[in-house]
Amino acid sequence: MSGLLLVEDKRGQGIMLQIIIAIFIWIAGVLCIPLMQDIIDGARTGLNCAVPAAISDGTKLLCLVTDTGVIILIWTTLVVVVGLILGKIR
Numbered sequence: 001m002s003g004l005l006l007v008e009d010k011r012g013q014g015i016m017l018q019i020i021i022a023i024f025i026w027i028a029g030v031l032c033i034p035l036m037q038d039i040i041d042g043a044r045t046g047l048n049c050a051v052p053a054a055i056s057d058g059t060k061l062l063c064l065v066t067d068t069g070v071i072i073l074i075w076t077t078l079v080v081v082v083g084l085i086l087g088k089i090r
Contacts, residue, residue: 013087022081029077033070040069 048055049063 017083018087022084025084026077026081029073029081032073036070038075040066 042048043066044063047059047063047066049059049066052060052063055063
């Protein structure tokens with residue numbers, strides 16, 4: 001079992017450690033989604049995004065940017081995980 005977690009310069013020896021770290025980062029990112037969803041819902045309520053006819057164009061844009069928070073978190077986590085895995089392979 002200890003042979004799986006070797007971190008050496010030889011090609012392929014440290015890939016298991018990189019994959020394990022990538023999985024931990026992915027899990028941490030996925031666990032942050034419900035927390036961010038609550039924050040985003042609170043921000044949308046405070047901005048009154050539910051009634052688009054009653055808000056200005058700037059507030060509509062702010063509502064749109066607020067909605068992209070979870071998507072940005074998912075993409076950032078995915079990019080970091082793939083970068084960790086592929087960075088060790090090449």
